[in-house]
Amino acid sequence: MKAIWLLLLFSLAHLPGYASGLTDYLRQQPAVERIETIDPNPFFGESVRFFVRQPMDHKDPEKGYFLQRVFVSALDPGYPVVLVTEGYAASYGGNPGYLNELCPLLNASQVVVEHRYFGESWPEGRDWQYLTVENAAGDHHQVVALLKSWFTGKWINTGISKGGQTALLHRLFYPGDVDLTVSYVAPMNFAVEDGRHEPYIARVSGTKEARRKVTGFQREVLRRRSQLMPLFDKWISDKKLTFRVSSEEIYDYSVLEYSFSFWQWGKDPGTIPSPDASDEGIFNHWMEVASPGYFSVEEMERIGSFFVQAARELGYYGYATRPFRKYLKIKSARNYLPRLFLPDNYRPSFDPSSAVRTQRFLNTTKLSLIFIYGKDDPWTASGVVIPKKSPLLKIVQEGGNHRTRISNLSEENKQRVLERMKEIIEVPEPVGVP
Numbered sequence: 001m002k003a004i005w006l007l008l009l010f011s012l013a014h015l016p017g018y019a020s021g022l023t024d025y026l027r028q029q030p031a032v033e034r035i036e037t038i039d040p041n042p043f044f045g046e047s048v049r050f051f052v053r054q055p056m057d058h059k060d061p062e063k064g065y066f067l068q069r070v071f072v073s074a075l076d077p078g079y080p081v082v083l084v085t086e087g088y089a090a091s092y093g094g095n096p097g098y099l100n101e102l103c104p105l106l107n108a109s110q111v112v113v114e115h116r117y118f119g120e121s122w123p124e125g126r127d128w129q130y131l132t133v134e135n136a137a138g139d140h141h142q143v144v145a146l147l148k149s150w151f152t153g154k155w156i157n158t159g160i161s162k163g164g165q166t167a168l169l170h171r172l173f174y175p176g177d178v179d180l181t182v183s184y185v186a187p188m189n190f191a192v193e194d195g196r197h198e199p200y201i202a203r204v205s206g207t208k209e210a211r212r213k214v215t216g217f218q219r220e221v222l223r224r225r226s227q228l229m230p231l232f233d234k235w236i237s238d239k240k241l242t243f244r245v246s247s248e249e250i251y252d253y254s255v256l257e258y259s260f261s262f263w264q265w266g267k268d269p270g271t272i273p274s275p276d277a278s279d280e281g282i283f284n285h286w287m288e289v290a291s292p293g294y295f296s297v298e299e300m301e302r303i304g305s306f307f308v309q310a311a312r313e314l315g316y317y318g319y320a321t322r323p324f325r326k327y328l329k330i331k332s333a334r335n336y337l338p339r340l341f342l343p344d345n346y347r348p349s350f351d352p353s354s355a356v357r358t359q360r361f362l363n364t365t366k367l368s369l370i371f372i373y374g375k376d377d378p379w380t381a382s383g384v385v386i387p388k389k390s391p392l393l394k395i396v397q398e399g400g401n402h403r404t405r406i407s408n409l410s411e412e413n414k415q416r417v418l419e420r421m422k423e424i425i426e427v428p429e430p431v432g433v434p
Helices: 002-013 022-027 102-106 133-147 162-173 197-203 208-223 225-239 247-264 279-290 297-314 322-327 336-341 353-364 378-382 411-424
Strands: 032-038 046-055 065-074 081-085 109-113 155-160 180-184 369-374 393-397
Touching: 022 032, 022 046, 032 065, 046 133, 065 133, 081 102, 081 133, 081 162, 102 155, 102 411, 109 133, 133 162, 133 297, 155 162, 162 180, 162 297, 162 353, 162 369, 180 411, 197 208, 197 247, 197 378, 208 225, 208 247, 208 279, 208 322, 225 247, 225 279, 247 279, 247 378, 297 336, 369 378, 369 411, 393 411
Parallel strands: 081 109, 081 155, 155 180, 180 369, 369 393
Antiparallel strands: 032 046, 046 065, 065 109
């Protein structure tokens, strides 16, 4: 048995594109703690989970430290590295089934960094002053600095949605850390209620007929309030959810959220029930698209840190109430984010400076950045704006939604992205294609 085990280790260590020793390297790093070998995706040779000691405030290390969770899945140290700048918790990084789509495209190792104040990467207490985009960028810079002595190939940072914002902001503050940024469906908002999303949903997402059906369904749910409210309250009770406002108000917000969620996740307009559908048919479809769980206190335990960031620096979207005004119980949807999502008695002022700085960066940078969006996705309304003659590449996929990736782009758009990546990254063999 010992001979078979040694043979397996020898074979693994001599697979093309793989070199062992990462765990030993990490054990020698003073800032690294709790190293654990985990099962790798078959694409890789070795995977580890560890925690890196990060300053609470990168400008003042005397403020203390916290531990940030990182997952690394390795190929040869000289191959490219894909750095996933997750915007939320990153437990999936330890799942052997997870493989970022850029890794087989570039034959790259994979590094997944959990965002501070999410998952298992929490500082002691809930002092929100250290949850800033600049500190998050500092976290990613520290991880890159830690691993660049081991991984010597080109680096690519990437992320989806809030993670795509995080990748862009990492590049803004530390432009030399990576060689290429691939940002998916990332918004860049200039206010807590940015103002561009509502008209986008009304005029751009989907077709005119589909938009009419979406608005008509929202009105129908509001018209049937007396019939649907008992189902709504029972659904809430069965799920054991609680809210910061009454269920009557949450009813309205769930209806207003419906159109954003419908287009964000690429729902089929053909599934929208007709106006003469049963109460149960109307209700079940509504819950599938925009359930009230999104507004619950329980959901805030999972992603509440995001809303703190949205209120402070990242911004968010508003709701169009005019088409439904005569049916709504709420007088206005203005300032709903602090009412529904923020911790009690926490009302920060919004600081647009990072968004303004990012736009100036996009206006002038010659660095390599690729942005990918889906046209129907309301987040595309606040997608990055780049100059007409910019060297940056921005793809907006017709009919795409928040799940738009390189793998589901049109062939023309896919080739544009692949060609741009190959201009920056020399891909070692073998290479995969999504």
